[in-house]
Amino acid sequence: xxxxxxxxxxxxAAILFAIGFAGLLTRRNLIVALACIEIMLNAAGLAFVxxxxxxxxxxxxxxxxxxxxxxxxEVAVGLAIAIRFRETLKSLDVDEADEMKG
Amino acid sequence: MxxxxxxxxxxxxxxxxxxVTRSNLVHxxxxxxxxxxxxxxxxxxxxxxxxxALEVIVYAGAIMMLFxxxxxxxxxxxxxxxxxxxxxxxxxxxxxxxxxxxxxYGLVLTNPRLSGTEIGPEAVSEALxxxxxxxxxLASMLLLAALIGARHVAARDGDRDADGDxx
Numbered sequence: 001x002x003x004x005x006x007x008x009x010x011x012x013a014a015i016l017f018a019i020g021f022a023g024l025l026t027r028r029n030l031i032v033a034l035a036c037i038e039i040m041l042n043a044a045g046l047a048f049v050x051x052x053x054x055x056x057x058x059x060x061x062x063x064x065x066x067x068x069x070x071x072x073x074e075v076a077v078g079l080a081i082a083i084r085f086r087e088t089l090k091s092l093d094v095d096e097a098d099e100m101k102g
Numbered sequence: 103m104x105x106x107x108x109x110x111x112x113x114x115x116x117x118x119x120x121x122v123t124r125s126n127l128v129h130x131x132x133x134x135x136x137x138x139x140x141x142x143x144x145x146x147x148x149x150x151x152x153x154x155a156l157e158v159i160v161y162a163g164a165i166m167m168l169f170x171x172x173x174x175x176x177x178x179x180x181x182x183x184x185x186x187x188x189x190x191x192x193x194x195x196x197x198x199x200x201x202x203x204x205x206x207y208g209l210v211l212t213n214p215r216l217s218g219t220e221i222g223p224e225a226v227s228e229a230l231x232x233x234x235x236x237x238x239x240l241a242s243m244l245l246l247a248a249l250i251g252a253r254h255v256a257a258r259d260g261d262r263d264a265d266g267d268x269x
Contacts, residue, residue, distance in 0.1 A: 009148060012111045016118055016141070023122030031127055031173065035134050039118055042141060042161065053148045056219050058229040061153045062237070065230065068160050069241040073248030075165050079172040080256035086176050087258075 009050035017043035030085055030092045034078045041071045106204050107147040113197050114140035120193060127178050131169050136197050138162040143204055149220035 020039030027033060045067040052060015082092065089096045117137035124130040138161045145154035230238060 006148075008107070008111070009144070012114065012144065015115055016137075019115070019118045019122060027122060029127065031169065031176075031178070032122070032130055035121060035130060035169065038134070038161075038165065039121065039137070042138065042157075046141060046144065049145055049148060049150050049153055052221065053150065053219055056221065058221050058225040061150055061221060061226045062229050062234050064150075064153050065156065065226075066237055066241055068156060069245060072160065072165055073244050075168055076248045076252040077255065079168055080252035082172055083175060083256045092176070092178065 006050050006054050009053075010047060013043045013047040013050065016040075016046065028093050028095055030082045030094050031079075033094060034075060034082070037078075038071060038075065041067055041074075103147055106207070107144060109200060109204055110140045110143035110147065113137075113200055114144065117197055127173055128170070131166060131173065133193075134169075135162050135166050136201070138166070139201055140197075143201060151220070152223040152226050 017040050020036045020043060023039070024033055024036035027036065045064040048060045048063040048067065050060070052058065052063075085097065086092055114137050117133045117140060120133040121130045121137060124133060138157060142154045142157040142162070145151075145157055
């Protein structure tokens with residue numbers, strides 16, 4: 001889209017990534033932390049698509065599809081960990097998991 | 103179409119801000135769905151309709167369904183009041199209404215031909231199953247590994263024997 005300044009698309013990706021990053025650092029709930037990681041991955045995918053539109057190549061969209069598959073795999077494992085976390089520690093607070101035990 | 107981009111960008115930023123600030127888990131996840139819809143509109147205005155559709159189907163559909171499913175499994179909101187106050191709907195409804203108005207505007211009032219740099223599903227598919235076919239295979243293996251890993255991690259202790267292996 002020639003009318004949309006692609007700089008602004010990258011700025012939007014940066015803003016979304018920053019919000020997700022701030023949320024990941026701030027929130028202590030495991031599910032919200034996973035959602036913040038999703039926001040950051042989505043922002044990275046947005047940057048890929050903007051770059052693909054800049055050069056008129058399909059590669060950016062292909063990379064977004066790979067980011068999408070990776071996000072799906074990550075969230076499946078992450079939510080399984082959340083279920084174990086809840087059963088073991090009776091909580092979803094990531095600060096509860098400050099001890100490692102084999 | 104430029105206006106659509108900026109409106110959707112503002113909606114995405116506002117909805118994402120709500121995701122990271124809400125105390126109610128389900129509210130945060132619903133705001134995340136709105137954020138993903140807004141980013142889908144951004145993809146559409148950037149000339150990537152295939153990715154916009156996938157954003158709605160896979161991200162907002164499948165991945166967010168996984169999130170809500172996990173929230174229900176974990177019974178996170180067991181002690182939360184079930185009745186949703188009318189005030190809680192105000193924010194999501196306004197943001198979703200702005201997005202809906204954009205879609206209607208795009209469908210009815212504007213020329214559906216977006217731009218010369220639009221990259222359609224055909225070009226993406228040719229790249230996906232041409233030079234990137236190895237990546238597609240690797241993505242399928244990654245998803246299979248995630249499926250097996252998620253089942254192993256989430257299995258209850260009764261499903262394993264003394265060595266921790268699956269029974």
